[in-house]
Amino acid sequence: MKIGELAKAAHVEVETIRYYERIGLLPAPARSDNGYRAYAGMHLERLAFIRHCRTLDIALADITRLLRFVDDPSAECAEVNTLIDTQLARIRARLDSLRTLEQQLVVLRSQCDAPDRAAQCGILHELEAPTLGDACVCHDERRQ
Amino acid sequence: MKIGELAKAAHVEVETIRYYERIGLLPAPARSDNGYRAYAGMHLERLAFIRHCRTLDIALADITRLLRFVDDPSAECAEVNTLIDTQLARIRARLDSLRTLEQQLVVLRSQCDAPDRAAQCGILHELEAPTLGDACVCHDERRQ
DNA sequence: GCTTGACCCTGTAGCGGCTACAGGGTGTGT
DNA sequence: ACACACCCTGTAGCCGCTACAGGGTCAAGC
Ligand SMILES: [Zn+2]
Ligand SMILES: [Zn+2]
Ligand SMILES: [Zn+2]
Ligand SMILES: [Zn+2]
Numbered sequence: 001m002k003i004g005e006l007a008k009a010a011h012v013e014v015e016t017i018r019y020y021e022r023i024g025l026l027p028a029p030a031r032s033d034n035g036y037r038a039y040a041g042m043h044l045e046r047l048a049f050i051r052h053c054r055t056l057d058i059a060l061a062d063i064t065r066l067l068r069f070v071d072d073p074s075a076e077c078a079e080v081n082t083l084i085d086t087q088l089a090r091i092r093a094r095l096d097s098l099r100t101l102e103q104q105l106v107v108l109r110s111q112c113d114a115p116d117r118a119a120q121c122g123i124l125h126e127l128e129a130p131t132l133g134d135a136c137v138c139h140d141e142r143r144q
Numbered sequence: 145m146k147i148g149e150l151a152k153a154a155h156v157e158v159e160t161i162r163y164y165e166r167i168g169l170l171p172a173p174a175r176s177d178n179g180y181r182a183y184a185g186m187h188l189e190r191l192a193f194i195r196h197c198r199t200l201d202i203a204l205a206d207i208t209r210l211l212r213f214v215d216d217p218s219a220e221c222a223e224v225n226t227l228i229d230t231q232l233a234r235i236r237a238r239l240d241s242l243r244t245l246e247q248q249l250v251v252l253r254s255q256c257d258a259p260d261r262a263a264q265c266g267i268l269h270e271l272e273a274p275t276l277g278d279a280c281v282c283h284d285e286r287r288q
Numbered sequence: 289g290c291t292t293g294a295c296c297c298t299g300t301a302g303c304g305g306c307t308a309c310a311g312g313g314t315g316t317g318t
Numbered sequence: 319a320c321a322c323a324c325c326c327t328g329t330a331g332c333c334g335c336t337a338c339a340g341g342g343t344c345a346a347g348c
Contacts, residue, residue: 004295014296015336023334034343036296048275056252056282057245060334066271073263080267081259088249091242098239101201105232108200115225119217123224127210130196131189138200148324158325159307167305178314180325204305 001039010047017047025050025060025067058087104138111137145183154191161191169194169204169211202231248282255281 007014020026026046029039049070053063062083069075111122118124129136151158164170170190173183193214197207206227213219255266262268273280 002296013336016334018297019335034296036343045272045275049271052271052274052280054334056248066268069262069265069268070272073261075262076259077256077262077265077268078259080262080265081253081256084249084253084267088246088253091246091249095239095242095246098235098242102232102235102239104200105228105235109225109228109232112221112225115220115222117217118213118219118221118224121213121221121224123228124210124213124221127193127196128189128214131192136196146325157307160305162327163306178325180314198305 001044003037003039006039006044006047009044010051012047012051020047020050020060023060025064056087057091058083062087108138145188147181147183150183150188150191153188154195156191156195164191164194164204167204169208200231201235202227206231252282 001009003014003017006012007017010017017026021028026043029037029043032038046067049067050060050063053066058066065083066080069077069080108123108126111126115121126136126138145153147158147161150156151161154161161170165172170187173181173187176182190211193211194204194207197210202210209227210224213221213224252267252270255270259265270280270282
């Protein structure tokens with residue numbers, strides 16, 4: 001299997017595959033006489049595993065750790081659970097902050113419904129507010 | 145005002161201020177005889193504006209556009225509204241995908257409650273699933 | 289045999305928004 | 319005289335790719 005074929009099979013860009021090899025995530029394959037990379041089924045399996053993890057937004061460093069369990073099936077998998085829990089906590093923290101952000105933007109947006117000259121714009125006024133030491137409407141609940 | 149004083153006043157790292165100057169977001173200040181940057185009140189105002197926008201996760205390029213309205217108070221502010229709307233749409237799209245992600249991780253996590261050897265781990269099995277062309281529990285609703 | 293085009297190779301730089309140095313100069317206090 | 323905090327420039331690193339530049343290889347069609 002040449003790199004382009006592997007890329008198609010795994011729905012990944014060719015450059016991404018070379019990048020994974022460069023950082024040591026995907027093992028370097030054998031080479032054909034012409035120097036082309038020659039992949040085996042194992043590489044497709046790994047790449048599919050990696051991409052599956054990536055759709056779950058798992059970091060490449062963490063995927064490396066997960067792959068160690070794939071390679072050593074007799075190891076205790078407790079670390080896997082911890083890793084997923086950490087990932088979940090990360091996502092939930094991000095969700096919380098994005099929900100706050102959404103509300104702040106909604107409030108900010110409501111400050112200008114009839115676009116006029118910038119000098120009168122409620123949005124710009126709010127964005128300038130903390131400049132003057134005032135509180136802003138968007139961040140009134142809890143600061144920062 | 146020296147850079148360290150400005151940094152404290154705006155709760156920003158010194159390096160961040162120099163970075164903003166380098167990319168043209170914060171105007172280069174006058175220099176003292178010793179070559180130190182000498183900031184005026186206007187710089188603190190700008191920096192506060194920028195940081196306020198950043199807490200709303202507005203991109204630096206968009207902040208540049210917003211600052212043009214600050215500098216030209218007679219301009220029509222319609223573009224400001226559009227910019228905030230776009231920002232809100234971006235945040236909401238990200239929220240949607242993170243909510244999906246959270247559910248996928250919850251399902252994945254439920255596949256292993258009693259850590260054992262990796263060979264038996266339901267989480268690792270699920271992550272390997274698409275390798276074998278099978279559907280996975282985490283992505284069963286809508287693919288990708 | 290010769291050209292076209294699709295593919296492959298290496299190496300490097302760019303994205304965003306900082307952060308962290310290295311290697312130097314300056315200013316203040318004791 | 320010395321320490322120490324601060325300032326300067328310039329460069330490289332973080333993440334996960336993406337996009338070249340500048341070359342080599344191979345199969346099909348003329
Ligand atoms: Zn307005
Ligand atoms: Zn605010
Ligand atoms: Zn397990
Ligand atoms: Zn899945």
